[in-house]
Amino acid sequence: MWRSLWTLVRRDVSLIVMRRQDILTVVAFFIIVTTLFPLAVGPEPEILRALAPGGVWVAAALASLISLDRLFADDWRDGTLEQIVLSHQPLPMVALGKIAAHWLSLGLPLVILSPLLGYSLGLRGFELVVLMGSLALGTPVLSLLGATGAALMLGVRAGGALMALLVLPLYIPVLIIGSGAVSEAMHQAGPYAHLSLLGAMLAIALPLVPLAVAGALRISLD
Amino acid sequence: MLKAEGLSCRRGGRPLFSGIDFNVDPGQLLFVRGRNGCGKTTLLRAICGLTALESGQVTLRGEDIRRLDESARADLIYVGHRDAVKDEFTPLENLAVQQGLRGEGFDEARCLDALEEVGLAGYEDIPVRYLSQGQRRRTALSRLLLSSSPLWVLDEPLTALDVRAVDWLLELLEMHLAQGGLVVTTSHQPIDGLREANILDLS
Numbered sequence: 052m053w054r055s056l057w058t059l060v061r062r063d064v065s066l067i068v069m070r071r072q073d074i075l076t077v078v079a080f081f082i083i084v085t086t087l088f089p090l091a092v093g094p095e096p097e098i099l100r101a102l103a104p105g106g107v108w109v110a111a112a113l114a115s116l117i118s119l120d121r122l123f124a125d126d127w128r129d130g131t132l133e134q135i136v137l138s139h140q141p142l143p144m145v146a147l148g149k150i151a152a153h154w155l156s157l158g159l160p161l162v163i164l165s166p167l168l169g170y171s172l173g174l175r176g177f178e179l180v181v182l183m184g185s186l187a188l189g190t191p192v193l194s195l196l197g198a199t200g201a202a203l204m205l206g207v208r209a210g211g212a213l214m215a216l217l218v219l220p221l222y223i224p225v226l227i228i229g230s231g232a233v234s235e236a237m238h239q240a241g242p243y244a245h246l247s248l249l250g251a252m253l254a255i256a257l258p259l260v261p262l263a264v265a266g267a268l269r270i271s272l273d
Numbered sequence: 274m275l276k277a278e279g280l281s282c283r284r285g286g287r288p289l290f291s292g293i294d295f296n297v298d299p300g301q302l303l304f305v306r307g308r309n310g311c312g313k314t315t316l317l318r319a320i321c322g323l324t325a326l327e328s329g330q331v332t333l334r335g336e337d338i339r340r341l342d343e344s345a346r347a348d349l350i351y352v353g354h355r356d357a358v359k360d361e362f363t364p365l366e367n368l369a370v371q372q373g374l375r376g377e378g379f380d381e382a383r384c385l386d387a388l389e390e391v392g393l394a395g396y397e398d399i400p401v402r403y404l405s406q407g408q409r410r411r412t413a414l415s416r417l418l419l420s421s422s423p424l425w426v427l428d429e430p431l432t433a434l435d436v437r438a439v440d441w442l443l444e445l446l447e448m449h450l451a452q453g454g455l456v457v458t459t460s461h462q463p464i465d466g467l468r469e470a471n472i473l474d475l476s
Contacts, residue, residue: 069361129359134374
């Protein structure tokens, strides 16, 4: 079982890396949305600093949303999903493998890039560490929640806009707690309560979401 | 070994087929025939357990096909319209992924042999996107050579294949049947080459 899971994760990562444009689109989107804030609200450092935690987090959530489009759609269209369902792997494990590959190739770059964008908006030192930590815990949760939406939207025409309506409300708690952690760090308070909450969300989503995704995938093939 | 009882299915509120019974034993081929839209693909997908039926049951060795345990699922191989071949990968990489998904280790020599037999020698390292439709189909069919599954479910396997490839495939099916395999297939082309086909007419 582990060997097939490993095959799948490697296959998905190499497909995304081969296509390149997916990673570039998501990363460029993340950068552009963040740089829109100084353009819209003006260059005062104090205002930008106050906006920074929310700004980076909103940009990361939107970037995560647009990266979901092809999570299952390609495999669904070309029949790979049928073969996966027929192979003797437990479908929730397969779903988890695909989500892991998706996060590694499209979520992790956002985490790595975030200190740079945080810095450009005026965050410093420990705040940047907390920003990166909160995204490292939060973006996997976003990927997991988004995967449920992506699986449900398979075969639906104009699924993109509908997916935003379905998935963004689910992102709200993660967004509040994630940006809250950075705000706490800015006000000399400990961000650990928020980070623990993000960790708890991840711990709950990790075993439960794959079950939901597997159910949705089965329905999409029927 | 493969048994169907009283299969019926509705798609989009319209009855597609009903009261289908058949029994396929080792060494037998079931040829599903019918006009476009009569439910051939749906029936084949139902035999694999992908599509839910309105009523009836498909069993393989007495076990419900939708509840097969993990080792029993390896008894079945399905090549459908959507051929699960990735454009970005080369035929060899495609086979490696397929083998990995089935939980087998990648055996490069066997994969190369299989690709040579389907007539893709010299194309192993070219991404499938640059290959023709027929070569793509051959890549998908080369999976049959690597599997030890007794039951083959093939949806329109002859589409896009040239005369020589059709002959090769019919020969392969013949060999599989002679070794006690089971084949369920559909095609719009005649399959005169094959002996004793059980024919199921859906229309």
